[in-house]
Amino acid sequence: MKITVPKILDLKSERQITMMTAYDFPTSKAVSEAQIDIILVGDSLAQVVLGHDDTLSVTMDEMLHHVQAVTRAKPNCLVVADMPYMSYHNTKEEAVKNAARFIQEGKADAVKLEGGFKRKDIIEAIISAEIPVMGHLGLTPQSKNMMGGYKVQGKTLELATELLEEAVLLETLGCFSMVLEGVPSVVAEVLTEKVSIPIIGIGAGANVDGQVLVFHDLIGMKSKEYIDAKFVKRYANQHEEVVKALENFKKEVENKVFPTEHHSYEAGKITENDVKEWKKEIKKILS
Ligand code: KIV
Numbered sequence: 001m002k003i004t005v006p007k008i009l010d011l012k013s014e015r016q017i018t019m020m021t022a023y024d025f026p027t028s029k030a031v032s033e034a035q036i037d038i039i040l041v042g043d044s045l046a047q048v049v050l051g052h053d054d055t056l057s058v059t060m061d062e063m064l065h066h067v068q069a070v071t072r073a074k075p076n077c078l079v080v081a082d083m084p085y086m087s088y089h090n091t092k093e094e095a096v097k098n099a100a101r102f103i104q105e106g107k108a109d110a111v112k113l114e115g116g117f118k119r120k121d122i123i124e125a126i127i128s129a130e131i132p133v134m135g136h137l138g139l140t141p142q143s144k145n146m147m148g149g150y151k152v153q154g155k156t157l158e159l160a161t162e163l164l165e166e167a168v169l170l171e172t173l174g175c176f177s178m179v180l181e182g183v184p185s186v187v188a189e190v191l192t193e194k195v196s197i198p199i200i201g202i203g204a205g206a207n208v209d210g211q212v213l214v215f216h217d218l219i220g221m222k223s224k225e226y227i228d229a230k231f232v233k234r235y236a237n238q239h240e241e242v243v244k245a246l247e248n249f250k251k252e253v254e255n256k257v258f259p260t261e262h263h264s265y266e267a268g269k270i271t272e273n274d275v276k277e278w279k280k281e282i283k284k285i286l287s
Helices: 005-011 025-033 060-072 092-104 117-128 141-147 157-173 185-194 238-254 272-286
Strands: 017-021 038-041 078-082 110-112 133-138 177-181 199-202 210-213
Touching (some): 092 110, 117 133, 117 157, 157 177, 157 185, 185 199
16 A cells, blocks of 8 residues: 555554665665655765765756656655755745656655755745655755765754754654654654654664665665765675676676577578578678
């Protein structure tokens, strides 16, 4: 059954919520089959699929292209489209227009955006347009230049209190959930107790309402030299598996082991004699 926004709100008191990023049709199918609750078409697309160094350069059009691929698979998961950098940082009108593109053209169910106090008016405007919003607090990668890199946030009581105030603000504005990234577990636990909407953690410890990981981190679709963040758990080593498969393909083609008859089409009505005669004809034509 399709997961809805009200269902996500209910899950806070029922069980842990799972969220996974996906950026294409086959991954969307797999995530849905695994009965994950939410697909996030994250702006992490910029790094894990498009090869950028950070999330800042991915555009609305690029994000939309991938949201469409994900929703074409008709997953049962709630599909949340991540608003890219500068798609919601100017006017409220522009932010609502961009959020609505994800709903109308991308067929997403909701949008996610980073920030608290600074984004109050924008979040209010998007929710007024009947678009469900997932917030994102703590280590917000789009603010990496302001934060001086990817640094754990809320490490003093003063900063943790500020985070709590922002979480309460998101709840008051009507966000249906939020991502909490890169904060001490003890801080995440208090925020989770104090707000009524689900908090989905990444690098926020175990005592939150659910967990999200980036798909390519989880399946290990990363070359050896890539160093995972502390919060990543690899559940597979797909990069190595894929390299092995490609090496086997190369070897079999070079040694004429692949393709076999099994992978080839039969002659149909063409006999061996037909081929012999045909070759003679061709020789005449070409001479
Ligand atoms: O873009 C993304 O993948 C995210 C998750 C890390 C929450 O924002």
